[in-house]
Ligand code: TTP
């Protein structure tokens with residue numbers, strides 16, 4: 348089996364770098380992002396590398412940062428901007444492989460194994476990604492290249508900022524050996540002090556440990572730590588878009604030949620499907636319709652749209668087009684719509700935005716549903732039809748009462764192994780803030796990865 352090639356990409360001083368980019372007067376200055384509405388009570392979100400020379404770092408109280416660095420420029424957190432830039436970064440990464448697993452606002456794992464034929468080896472791809480981020484976003488990223496996520500993540504952190512560290516297959520253990528044990532996933536202060544009892548300070552010390560002894564002391568966690576110390580980590584890059592299709596089906600209580608009923612049902616399903624596409628933050632390029640007649644004869648028809656969409660209207664129109672020839676003059680038992688082709692996401696920027704009024708209305712309706720539930724908004728055409736609200740996952744629909752498969756997200760077979768230890772994206776015990784963080788600047792970070800820059 349050829350080794351996988353995994354990249355870990357992490358932006359440098361992300362929030363601070365965006366502020367320096369967008370406010371040129373801050374370039375080259377010590378910048379601290381984290382000033383909240385409550386004066387000095389907040390914590391530092393990000394510190395530019397200039398500010399780090401004063402000892403300022405993330406999760407430190409702002410007042411401590413001010414004391415350490417009186418010349419630092421303190422700027423408030425602008426979460427909306429960082430989220431937008433984050434999406435731009437992820438879009439660049441998706442140009443190199445569809446297998447992108449974002450693990451926080453500024454970092455992602457990429458499995459580029461299958462991209463090498465097209466773009467070159469891991470190091471070449473890493474250079475191209477860094478170049479694209481620099482040219483297009485005027486930001487710098489550090490990249491680690493290895494055959495496991497574990498090693499790629501440690502590698503990306505090693506030469507920050509603007510780093511590139513490649514660990515060739517077979518050299519993982521040698522690469523890891525001199526590094527502090529705290530760099531390993533799943534090693535927080537408690538585990539570190541337990542390991543110190545065995546004289547373990549470096550990853551190399553751990554790799555040399557007797558597995559059985561460590562397992563007796565730390566249980567299964569101990570055994571997997573020894574594996575990690577050798578760079579062994581089978582965790583696949585888990586692409587959230589691995590949901591290959593989003594679909595709804597509806598089985599009629601009584602088989603029907605009424606075009607009106609069929610069209611309304613398709614509309615309800617188009618609404619449900621588009622809502623779930625939007626919730627996933629993606630767009631679909633391909634629409635598939637499934638029709639089963641009263642004799643259980645089933646056909647599926649598929650069409651790729653001129654441009655990917657997350658809106659009801661184009662999905663419904665396409666579904667109608669596809670379904671009509673299959674339903675005309677027949678008694679129909681089941682209809683279904685599914686959307687797929689989410690991989691086209693990286694091209695989205697090339698398309699003109701669709702009608703802004705329609706988009707605003709859609710966003711408003713999504714918001715109402717989030718707040719007041721799935722029945723809060725529905726199209727006039729769906730009222731008084733007795734159809735299920737399209738946004739419910741079809742629980743309790745006629746189809747489910749008959750035990751038929753009603754709504755599904757088909758995933759590929761790949762599964763994340765169930766691990767008792769914290770996964771890479773989880774908050775590590777040694778990242779826990781030691782202060783009284785009032786989350787007034789809190790924005791959705793996804794998860795903050797790995798080991799803190801001690
Ligand atoms: P990190 O990637 O951990 O840090 P960074 O990008 O600022 O610096 P580095 O060059 O070491 O990667 O986090 C990404 C962003 O997440 C960071 O810019 C701000 C935010 N963040 C917080 O708001 N609070 C935190 O405690 C941490 C660690 C990060």
Ligand code: MG
Pocket residue numbers: 357358359360361453
């Ligand atoms: Mg970063």
Ligand code: MG
Pocket residue numbers: 357358451453454796
């Ligand atoms: Mg990060």
